[in-house]
Amino acid sequence: MIRTLRTLALVFAALAVGAYLWHGLTYEPGSAWEPSYLGWLNGFLALPIIALTLVIMTFAFTASGIVTALTGNNTGEFRDAPLGLGTVKSFGHTGVTLNDQPQVRIDFSVEGADGKIFDATAKTIVPLTELALLTPGVVLPVRYRPDRPGIVQLDLSGDSAAAQRVMNESMIRKGFTTREKIDIAARGITAQAVVQSLTVPGEIRGGHSLVAVGLAVTRPDGSTFTTSSEKFLPPAAIGNVQVGRIVTAHYLPENEREVVLSIPVNA
Structure with a gap:
């Protein structure tokens, strides 16, 4: 969906700029007293201005972290992606804000569902009151794409049971617990x-x-x-x-x- 919106915005921009250039290059004054520069300074000038504004707004509002903040859901490519455990390594502000809430870039060490460890980053809007929670070592559930593991999103599904299952499997692999103990905790x-x-x-x-x-x-x-x-x-x-x-x-x-x-x- 995001890629489609961005593509449509770029196509519109190309058509708008093309129409403006075509009009300017083919413009012929209506009389000898009419300045030739009017072929460029006319109503058609609004087309590239509108197109540029549209492209900037589209890319800004479909940027990583902005869509998830506006919708409260993961984007389509991550919504059904595997769930992993992301351990915060560091974070920093990107300079972008939404409703006075900062967007931050979080560097994670992610443990995938198969136990493989990889580094990844996520950009997300974080309320000011929750920034203090992003300390190194904090573990958060994340969604990742195996074909592009360097980029992840915080899991917004609210499926705590799925997150617990991933955590349990991780702890078993590391020898921190056993399936018998997990069964006791569950039953x-x-x-x-x-x-x-x-x-x-x-x-x-x-x-x-x-x-x-x-x-x-x-x-x-x-x-x-x-x-x-x-x-x-x-x-x-x-x-x-x-x-x-x-x-x-x-x-x-x-x-x-x-x-x-x-x-x-x-x-």
């Missing part, structure tokens, strides 16, 4: 637990540290039981499992020894 009872102890065995995997957490879990009926759980966490998330913190846990009633913690990705 198990959701409960609150208090961290009673925290030890760090020293194992590091993919920049994540293994932590062993002692928990006091509260059942739905108000009773409690104690257990422990191991989890690989990035350094920034260790603070979420300090002693005394309340965390979200999942467990199956028939096996209270196996408890899975839910820690936000960008905690």
Whole structure:
């Protein structure tokens, strides 16, 4: 759709400029007193002006990030594209604004659905109140095209289940979790637990540290039981499992020894 609009704008511009040139080159004064420059300075001059304005507006409003901001959806070429995980490396302003909201260029390290890692960029309009969230290390779901992996778009589908599936597969590939634990998180009872102890065995995997957490879990009926759980966490998330913190846990009633913690990705 974007390519079609841009093509139509360029075709119109070519026809408008061609009509103006044809009129100027073939113009013949109506009398000996009529200046020859009127062949160029007349109503036909509006054609290239209108065409230039139209081309600029079309390319501006179909620029990367502008269409998605205006429609709230990914563009057609990315709408059904594979979903990946983009880790923010850096970002900067492009100088473009829409309704006083800046457009930013975000540099990502993207992990595709097949596990391959590649660098990519995205341009998007970000509300001023959300700029502080774009810190290096933040993970965001992105849409990418395998045939053009250098350009991505932030996923605007709102399909959190699909994003969670991609995250789960990524964590399994990296050895951070297992399918059994993911099944517990999906089917198990959701409960609150208090961290009673925290030890760090020293194992590091993919920049994540293994932590062993002692928990006091509260059942739905108000009773409690104690257990422990191991989890690989990035350094920034260790603070979420300090002693005394309340965390979200999942467990199956028939096996209270196996408890899975839910820690936000960008905690």
